[in-house]
Amino acid sequence: MSWTALLPVREALRGLAHPSHAPTALLADSPKRWRRALPYVVVLALTASLLPSTIAVLTDVYGMNAGLAGAIATGSAAPLLLIAHRPLQAWWIVFPVDIVCALNLAGLDARDNTAWPWPPPIIVGYLFLMLALALREPRRTLVTVWLLTGGVGYVLGQLAPDRGNGTHVLLFVLSGVVLVIGGALRERGDVQRRLAEQETISEAERAQRTLLEERARIARELHDVVAHHMSVITVQADSAPYRISGLPEAAQEEFATIASSARESLAEMRRLLAVLRSDGSEGERAPQPGLGRVQHLVEATVRAGVPAELSLPAGLGDLPQAVDLSAYRIVQEALANVVRHAPGAATRVSVTADDGYLTVLVVNGPAAEPVPALETTGTGHGLVGMRERVRLTGGSLDTGPLPDGGFRVAARMPLTTVPDDVKDPR
Structure with missing residues (x-):
């Protein structure tokens, strides 16, 4: 036989020697504390129940020496404490101990209706161990563990054919089923995690594109x-x-x-x-609008069913064109948001100029009636555009919900020269 033919076997054994995952506990990434603690609670309960039950079965049913039964029960149950974060290391301890247990039971006097080579507590603990492996290890490692389980069980069954009652076949089949179910659950979790990561990346790209x-x-x-x-x-x-x-x-x-x-x-x-x-x-080649056309915006909003009021003092004078255009766009976007997301809400638009600053304030209350909004989703362009416009003029923008269920948009822009460090949007 060539060394090339042995490569799959060598890779499989290497997978058993080196876990494919970091030693982190199952559900360690869960945002809820009780979910992160759940694996530890399960392994503690499993170990606490299997340790005395294994000793009782080995001594009472199989007639094994109490000291040896205690050692075997400890070796097969105590490593299960590791399955929450190191299941493969636990398997390296549990599987040899289970083999030693089977060999010792083969030398004892046979009793009626006693399972061999695997006693019931050994089967239960091993199946939980298989489930933990399936949730953490790759498919190659799982297949290797499963074949070793079946192969060792078959060899033990041939050592004492008169003692065997099919438990090695039962463990082989049940462990395969558990590995398939656990592997499917792990792959499903991996797919959901990748989808969540992709959605996060897509959201960031969408925000940057906006x-x-x-x-x-x-x-x-x-x-x-x-x-x-x-x-x-x-x-x-x-x-x-x-x-x-x-x-x-x-x-x-x-x-x-x-x-x-x-x-x-x-x-x-x-x-x-x-x-x-x-x-x-x-x-966009048409002349750009300014505050002189805000009255038309408010009138159009009123016609759309939103009771809006405008406070625009006379004699604002000649405003910087960038500020004038930005103020108009901010009012336009704020009123459009009211129509889309709070139809029928009372709205007040106020524009003032004092101390060298132009202040634009748009405040709306809650929707007049609990009816669905005209639009329940948005691209996020509105607030991003407002913020960029105000930033380019060297001003500041404050937006956010109000305690009564309404919304507030407040922009403050200087009427003097824009500083050089804010002219470049980069």
Whole structure:
């Protein structure tokens, strides 16, 4: 026989020598404490019941010496304390002890109706050990253990054919059934764990994709804001020599350079905008809205069945375009959320400007009636978009549920220049 033919046997024996799992207890990852403690409770109860019952059966039924019966019972029952986290190591102790027990019983006087080579307590403890192995070890190890169990049982049955009553066949069949059931349970748990991990990864990827999509949308909208100012700079720089008489030649060249740089920047922005708008969206080329159109939002919300009120002071003045656009989008998204998730809820929209900040507050109460919301699921784009818009203006956003069942959205954005460290959404 070649060494190549013996490779499967060698790999199987190596699997018996080295457990495939870390020495962690069954159900160690369970979030509930009672589930984590359940394996220890089971093995303690199993050992406490098998130890005295094995001694009693070996001494009373089989007539074994009490000292030897106690040693065999301890060797076959006490290692079961390990099956919660080291079942393979427990098998290396229990299986040889069970063989020693069978050999000793073969030399005793036979009695009627006595099971041999495996007494009933030995069979019960071994089946629990097989279940623990099936929940932890790979299929190759389980098959090896099962074949060794059947092979040793067959050999013992041939040593004393007149004593054998089929318990070696019974243990072989029952252990196979237990291994199949335990292996199926383990594989099912592995599949569920992988699915949970994949869902977690997918959720993180979905959140990241949502963030990137919202930032791209904001970048497309802010293009119009920045392009306006760059166009003004270009026009002013080009017309400065004609509007201001007596400019020295150096100043005229400087204005020409400024205009040229502004035109180059506009060209770069248009190329970037072509990439961002590669989805073919045409609606976003319209002029961007601002707080001047919030009244229309509130009126549309009222027509949708939501009693909404607006507090918008007159004379806000010229707001920075980024702040004006962000405020409008925040109110728009907040009101849309009320319509979707709290239909009929009383809503109040308030916009104030003081101490150099623009404050936007949208508060809604609970739904007017306990009716299903128009939408029960969402993509999470709304709050992500609000947060990104406020962050790009250098402001802060506070959102969350209210004690009465309503919801609150509060944004505070500065009316001055946005700091450099918050302009880049990265």
